[in-house]
Amino acid sequence: xxxxxxxxxxxxxxxxxxxxxxxxxxxxxxxxxxxxxxxxxxxxxxxxxxxxxxxxxxxxxxxxxxxxxxxxxxxxxxxxxxxxxxxxxxxxxxxxxxxxxxxxxxxxxxxxxxx
Amino acid sequence: xxxxxxxxxxxxxxxxxxxxxxxxxxxxxxxxxxxxxxxxxxxxxxxxxxxxxxxxxxxxxxxxxxxxxxxxxxxxxxxxxxxxxxxxxxxxxxxxxxxxxxxxxxxxxxxx
Numbered sequence: 230x231x232x233x234x235x236x237x238x239x240x241x242x243x244x245x246x247x248x249x250x251x252x253x254x255x256x257x258x259x260x261x262x263x264x265x266x267x268x269x270x271x272x273x274x275x276x277x278x279x280x281x282x283x284x285x286x287x288x289x290x291x292x293x294x295x296x297x298x299x300x301x302x303x304x305x306x307x308x309x310x311x312x313x314x315x316x317x318x319x320x321x322x323x324x325x326x327x328x329x330x331x332x333x334x335x336x337x338x339x340x341x342x343x344x
Numbered sequence: 345x346x347x348x349x350x351x352x353x354x355x356x357x358x359x360x361x362x363x364x365x366x367x368x369x370x371x372x373x374x375x376x377x378x379x380x381x382x383x384x385x386x387x388x389x390x391x392x393x394x395x396x397x398x399x400x401x402x403x404x405x406x407x408x409x410x411x412x413x414x415x416x417x418x419x420x421x422x423x424x425x426x427x428x429x430x431x432x433x434x435x436x437x438x439x440x441x442x443x444x445x446x447x448x449x450x451x452x453x454x455x456x
Contacts, residue, residue: 232387260442271348271434271446272388285443320388328442335380335388 231255233336235321241342247309250339254302254323261298262333263306264320272320278304308341316343346371346437350447357425358455365420365450367409367435376438377418379409380446383431391433394418405429427456 234253242248254261259280264272275294277285280301289296293312298304308315318340322333351366369377378393392403399411409420418435430453436446 262444269353270448271436272444273446274444277442285441322388332390332393333444337387 233321233323233334235319235336235339237339238337239340239342241344242311243344244313245310247307248311248341249308250306250319250321250341252304252306252321252336254304254321255334258323258325258334259301260324260326260331261304262320262322262324263296263304264322266318266320266338268317275306311341311343313343316341346439346443346445348435348437348445348447350433350435350450352450353448354451354453356453356455359427360424361454363420363422363425363429363452365433365435365452367418367420367447368416369418369435369437370416371437371439374440375411375413376440377409377411378436378438379403379407379418379420380434380436381431382434388434391420425452425454427454430454 236251261278263275265275266272276289276296278298281298296306318338320338321336324331324333347370349368376395379391380388381391382388392401394401394411402408407422411418432449432451434446434449438444
């Protein structure tokens with residue numbers, strides 16, 4: 230079974246430039262999560278989707294971050310414009326439903342460096 | 345609001361030593377706790393979880409954790425570590441609505 234796929238794996242951009250990350254969840258998983266992980270810290274939830282609906286985006290900085298999950302499968306997370314403080318690993322995860330007992334499966338992450 | 349704290353940032357052990365990683369949570373609602381592990385070069389993966397029932401939970405690779413409500417703790421244990429247990433370990437909590445909060449992680453280094 231293929232796992233969660235993310236691309237690109239690494240991205241280096243200059244500040245004020247836009248950047249986008251893509252995630253393909255495990256087939257059949259209707260719940261998708263985007264997390265931000267700073268160095269030395271645990272993952273922090275940015276947004277959670279149930280199918281194509283964003284059910285929790287309270288931690289998403291909406292002035293510069295946006296996300297979409299068209300057709301309830303793949304998802305894209307965008308930052309525009311990027312700031313130095315956005316340098317981090319962006320993780321995507323999926324689960325079979327958003328119930329608390331369902332295991333989240335994580336992708337390898339995208340490591341973003343903003344210069 | 346929920347929060348999770350892990351006491352040790354970096355633990356170094358020799359093979360066959362016993363392991364206990366501390367985790368404390370703060371949340372006023374129903375408690376749902378888990379540990380994830382990230383081996384070098386690999387993805388985060390679930391080690392074990394507690395949502396109800398027996399407070400002593402057994403996970404993969406010989407790990408276990410005990411939920412102690414009075415101490416707001418969910419410490420991870422293993423009686424005898426191996427070099428292959430070298431990894432980063434994350435404790436976390438999830439609300440019934442499915443919102444997860446992770447601790448900052450503990451890096452475990454096991455010396456052969």
